[in-house]
Amino acid sequence: MGGAPMTIRFRPYFDSDFLRIRDFLSQSAREADGSPTRQPWNWWIDRWSFTATVSCAMHRTTHEEWAERLGLWEQWDAPTRTWQLLGLVLNEGERRGEAFIQSGCAELPAPVLEEMFDFIEAHTDTSGGVTLRLDPRFPQRMAIAERRGFARTDWQEPLSWLGVDAAPALALPPGYRLVEAHMVDVREKAALHARAFGYTDQPEFVQSAALAFARLPLTPDYRGDLDLLVLDAAGTPVAMAGFWYDAANRWGALEPLGTDPQHRRLGLARSLIGEGMRRMVQLAGARGERLDGMWVGSDQPFYLAVGFAVQNRWSVWQKALPR
Missing domain, CATH: 3.40.630.30 (Gcn5-related N-acetyltransferase (GNAT))
Structure with missing residues (x-):
């Protein structure tokens, strides 16, 4: 995929990424000061585990079908000379065209977001449409969605704390x-x-x-x-x-x-x-x-x-x- 800076790359999901994504979801649930947020913008670790097993099995989604709709964006980290996860596109394996953009607390570069939307629209299932959940703290994502023909629905996904x-x-x-x-x-x-x-x-x-x-x-x-x-x-x-x-x-x-x-x-x-x-x-x-x-x-x-x-x-x- 093209458009992102040379220090950022896209690659597909491999099974060896499972724990790496799990750790990213946990570690990225932080405010800028490093403290756990009480308004999460990413999945919790339960959703990653539940999706990969229960959701896929319930909806008879094969592992290969689920995996091909997962996308990883990595950024080159010069001090460690390694590729670090920057953002993800995830799905729940329910054959309903659902997609989720996951990131750290800072907004992703615009070219990366455009690539993510391209990936989502190209790799959704055959339900005939795409459904996105977008956190209101990332207005650039909503602006891109609107420009690309997405319509905001009346429904919202709540996240509640005890x-x-x-x-x-x-x-x-x-x-x-x-x-x-x-x-x-x-x-x-x-x-x-x-x-x-x-x-x-x-x-x-x-x-x-x-x-x-x-x-x-x-x-x-x-x-x-x-x-x-x-x-x-x-x-x-x-x-x-x-x-x-x-x-x-x-x-x-x-x-x-x-x-x-x-x-x-x-x-x-x-x-x-x-x-x-x-x-x-x-x-x-x-x-x-x-x-x-x-x-x-x-x-x-x-x-x-x-x-x-x-x-x-x-x-x-x-x-x-x-x-």
């Missing part, structure tokens, strides 16, 4: 108990996910979900002690929550969270959030670290009632492309 001191306590009703997900057959976990997210009438997705959750523990940031389920008196999984700990940023992320509709309004999800926070606090303390809180990508009333507060919203832009 401080460690605001986490609820574990308080399960009689007859319910907490277990770690590895203690339950992955097919039972997949069936719960289907009930919680309303796709039990799509058996192909239920089958894909079992494969998806079997793959999830293969990611380097997955921890079995942070993948939690609530069982009812019969031993059936009825609520689930996954937590992801990012030590470098002193925070965690919640993905996914779901409850069987027959067992809602009993405080199960609230209890899972409290237990997940407690476990991450304990994990941080054992390492001599500190946890400040956790993120979730939602502004649903439930989360706000628990104590999450919206910190940022990404605007959503769409452009129709010929099939």
Whole structure:
């Protein structure tokens, strides 16, 4: 690809980049002074792990299809004589034309942004269009999107924060108990996910979900002690929550969270959030670290009632492309 300065280059994704991208996402979540931001503009590490396994499996996106829609831009670092990551184009593997521009806190050079938009439009899937999430702190990206024919939608993607001191306590009703997900057959976990997210009438997705959750523990940031389920008196999984700990940023992320509709309004999800926070606090303390809180990508009333507060919203832009 042309246009960027000679000290900046594009290259495709290789599997050896997985941890490198993970580290970039974690390390780039900083303000200019180096402190973790409370208004993130990039993915959290959970989304990178979840996309590469669960999302792709659920939507039957092959690894090759997912990888070919990932783009890396690197900048030559003379003191170390190495190429360092400067920016990324990521996708969620859901065959919906979604794309995400990731960077440090400073805006990318205009020629790099133009190359990113070229890459996105050339490598989107066959859904017929592209959907971008753009952080409002990067107005140059929105200006380029508008000039290239993208339209800003009414929808925004929220990012909400729960401080460690605001986490609820574990308080399960009689007859319910907490277990770690590895203690339950992955097919039972997949069936719960289907009930919680309303796709039990799509058996192909239920089958894909079992494969998806079997793959999830293969990611380097997955921890079995942070993948939690609530069982009812019969031993059936009825609520689930996954937590992801990012030590470098002193925070965690919640993905996914779901409850069987027959067992809602009993405080199960609230209890899972409290237990997940407690476990991450304990994990941080054992390492001599500190946890400040956790993120979730939602502004649903439930989360706000628990104590999450919206910190940022990404605007959503769409452009129709010929099939």
